[in-house]
Amino acid sequence: MLSIHFSTADLSRIRIAREPDPAWEILLSLHALGGPADHVVFGPWRTETLTRLDASARMLLALAPPRGYSPDFLTPAGAPDVRSAVEAVLSTGRRRLRADLAQLAVRRRMPSWTRLLAEGDAETMGRLGSALNRYHDRVLARRWDRIRAVTEAERALRARDFLDGGAERLLGCLGPPVRWEPPVLTVDYPVDQELRLRGRGLRLIPSYFCWRKPITLLDEELAPVLVYPANRGLHLLTGPERPGRSALARLLGRTRASVLEEIALSGGTTGADIARRLGMAPASAGAHTAVLRSTGLIATHRVADTARHTLTPLGLALIEGHLPIDDGPYGTGPPGPQH
Template sequence: MLRIHFTPEDLTRVRVAPGPDFLWEISNSVQTLQRTDGERVFGAWRRWARPRLPESRRLLSPLLPPYGYSPDFLTPTAGDRPTLRAAVDTLLGTPPPRLRGELARLAGSVRLPGWVAGLARGDTETLTRLGDALHAYQARALLPHWRRVRADVEADRALRLRDLMDGGTEALLAGLGPDTRWRPPVLEVTYPVEQCLLLNGRGLVLQPSFFCWPAPTTLADGRLPPVLVHPIRHTADWAGPQAPTAGRAPLGRLLGRTRAELLRAAGRGCSTVEAARVLQVTHPAVSQHMNVLRAAGLITTVREAGRSFHVATAEGRALLALEERAADAPDHRTRP
């Protein structure tokens, strides 16, 4: 059991991460790739990804065993990391004493290959090799699905923020899922080991993760900036043969006033019931139009307790932003 202890100040400093974290998704997916559970969600992706990852998988898997401890330096929490390159640069800048300590702890539970000794020394060539493996893994295993990863993480974030707006921070913490229980002032999390995390006014970042499975996780070192990484709900068949690939979306099907209104509503986040009420159309009609928007990659849908909640993806928000800019642009047409 993981027990996270909050002070009153911590309750005012809880925030939800704005999107997927590159290195958490890499780390969680490498671990998930080595496991066999979660077949319904990850089975198709595993069968697709394994043949594509000979070198990067060989380097990353020993550092990220499917169960138990993995080094914290692989998922750094300090600094602004808007790109994978920035995230990897932060990782490669880990001080050698920390590398040695965390890799020594890992060596106590798994057998490590010889090249890890160079990593523990902070050897530049070995660090570069690790950075290249992270970039290669992201490009081959995750990038083709990154639009779906990002959309589902953003949908989960919208649900968390709705809980926050409706019931405050305690409702946000209470709604994290079946593996968490809020017992003020402690958040209890299903965990393979006993761990206590004292926030002491530092607050907590909630990081939704597409590949986190099956329960939430956190950093082993409680002195690091606190983060709780938690699983999300996944779009059905996201990695199946009909799953959309990067750069391909049937945008031509999106023409029409009703769909445009639904996309605007999804830009704010809306349920099927709310959209039907605002547009004065039937629930089946909303569902049909949302299916088209979803197939085009412009919205994603999360289902919770019998309710469908629709959120515009980054592509959908980009279209809405273009519409707004066009509406704000001066009219240069010749007037009679």
């Protein structure tokens, strides 16, 4: 469990990142590369990306294992673009390099070159900078507009939460792994960790490649951040564009299609939120989610007294266009027999 302790001053100093953070997207996309090939979101991207990597990526994969600790110095605070982020990484002092790499070596055998990296060896640091730039240019740059679209949409959702209910609502709507129990934000986390903000506030960073659970830095003295999964909704990095809304509406009915899209856009939501956002009665939202659940398009998970609806792989495939929906003049689905 991660526990983030707020003061009154901290509540007034919450910020949401304007743009996708290049350093965090690099790190978390490297984590995703170590995941399963059949991952519902990242599987196709992973398969495509592995063909694009060159030998320099091995250095990054060694520093960013898919599970456990990754060095804090790889995600410097507030870099507006990848070049600035790489410059900040390369300016890391030896004390930080040594501490972070020692922490990384606690649970895994590290390559011999990490000893040179820990000492700030100029050639090794140069190799790291080149690897970061090449990885971003080969893997992320061509998809950056889609990544930006996701984070901008997420920022708009969180801004609406703040306007509707202030910091309390903003912190309370970050997703099922996060619970706001004033004055502490608790996050499902693989280890026990305390983060005391001490008036510094908290920078929230929505991330495309953050999966399921938020992540933060290990060192409490660094600028406090919480990187959390942005609602990827209808934006995948690979595959065809999603079917037209009219086709989906003809298949499911206009209102039920809107409910399915709302669940997709939110990355998982409650019936009450569906009703509020779509302007329908809670009973009507419940009836539509029941049909979507019975047809295998969504799954419903209950946590305490709250039921949250999420897309199933079948629902995701439908809404992303991996299942055929004929958008022609004769209705939906594959053509029937010709008479």
